[in-house]
Amino acid sequence: METTQQRDERLWRIAKARAGFKSHLIIYLVVNAGLWAVWFPTDRDLPEGVPWPIWPALGWGIALAFQYYNAYHKNSYNAVKEYQH
Secondary structure (H helix, E strand, O other), X not given: OOOHHHHHHHHHHHHHHHXXXXXXXXXXXXXXXXXXXXXXXXXXXXOOOOOOOHHHHHHHHHHHHHHHHXXXXXXXXXXXXXXXX
């Protein structure tokens, strides 16, 4: 059983992870909107197939999905289990 200080530290780590995810999500959305805004007037008429902004969006999106999992689901079981006691 954890002490009050240990619980507070754990909850602080969870809160920091979730706040970090939210700030990275906003940055991801703004930067990718900018990349698509650059692509739209410049390269969209070229018949190359896949638009180039999809690659940074996918790569960064995968990393963001892992960060989401770590922030919201990694410690959820322990937090819910303790809350029920």
